[in-house]
Amino acid sequence: MHTFNYKVVWILGLPSAGKSTLARSLQVRIHEIGLGCLMLDGDELRAGLSKNLGFSASDREENIRRAAEIAHLSAKSGILSVAAFITPQEVHRNVAQFILKDVPVLWVWAKCSREVCYQRDVKGLYRKHANGHLSNLTGADGEFEDPPSSFLQIDTENNDIEDSTNLIWNQLFCLDKPGCERGGTFRQDKVLR
Numbered sequence: 001m002h003t004f005n006y007k008v009v010w011i012l013g014l015p016s017a018g019k020s021t022l023a024r025s026l027q028v029r030i031h032e033i034g035l036g037c038l039m040l041d042g043d044e045l046r047a048g049l050s051k052n053l054g055f056s057a058s059d060r061e062e063n064i065r066r067a068a069e070i071a072h073l074s075a076k077s078g079i080l081s082v083a084a085f086i087t088p089q090e091v092h093r094n095v096a097q098f099i100l101k102d103v104p105v106l107w108v109w110a111k112c113s114r115e116v117c118y119q120r121d122v123k124g125l126y127r128k129h130a131n132g133h134l135s136n137l138t139g140a141d142g143e144f145e146d147p148p149s150s151f152l153q154i155d156t157e158n159n160d161i162e163d164s165t166n167l168i169w170n171q172l173f174c175l176d177k178p179g180c181e182r183g184g185t186f187r188q189d190k191v192l193r
């Protein structure tokens with residue numbers, strides 16, 4: 001019997017900070033122990049359910065509201081969900097927190113400097129912005145407010161994907177239960193800033 005400490009893992013951060021990578025990596029771990037989870041990723045939601053939404057503050061709020069409502073339904077059905085959204089401002093986080101108030105949520109900040117996000121530029125968005133072809137881009141002309149210290153901070157700039165995933169995994173899982181070997185082998189002596 002495997003028991004999670006949370007019913008939702010909500011990963012937020014700048015574009016290219018590593019949200020989707022960590023969410024996918026977590027999903028692989030969950031599958032490895034024979035469990036399923038619902039993946040909620042900003043790009044995927046915006047390709048369908050949130051197709052009509054853009055990137056104004058109010059559209060982002062509506063996007064987050066929809067994602068949180070799905071995570072809530074999923075939790076009520078006993079299915080863990082892993083959400084990866086920029087969730088840029090406190091107002092957006094408040095919307096999700098209100099909807100998920102009766103659900104245990106692990107709030108994770110994929111923390112990476114703007115400079116490194118710009119270098120990674122996984123989808124070429126920062127370059128598009130620099131060339132004047134994209135506006136309201138979070139981390140460029142779009143605001144991102146650092147979350148409070150109660151959020152689990154994962155420094156995705158100075159740690160690799162494996163260590164970053166381990167840190168989330170160790171919070172998510174009851175470590176005294178079977179099936180936590182990978183989490184258990186996490187090197188506690190390595191400082192994750």
Ligand SMILES: Nc1ncnc2c1ncn2[C@@H]1O[C@H](COP(=O)(O)OS(=O)(=O)O)[C@@H](OP(=O)(O)O)[C@H]1O
Pocket residue numbers: 014015016019020041042043046055059060061063064084085086087088123125134135136137138142
């Ligand atoms: N202007 C602007 N600002 C931010 N992001 C943009 C923008 N335009 C397109 N994209 C793409 O949308 C992805 C982020 O969607 P989210 O649903 O996570 O955003 S939000 O939480 O509602 O703010 C984001 O994905 P990530 O790079 O994974 O964050 C981009 O692929």
Ligand SMILES: Nc1ncnc2c1ncn2[C@@H]1O[C@H](COP(=O)(O)OP(=O)(O)O)[C@@H](O)[C@H]1O
Pocket residue numbers: 013014015016017018019020021022084110120122155156157159160161162164
């Ligand atoms: N510790 C880490 N966690 C997550 N991604 C990392 C890490 N270190 C390097 N990366 C790299 O950073 C990039 C993050 O891209 P992505 O996950 O698409 O970001 P986001 O979903 O936040 O836009 C990937 O190329 C990934 O391999």
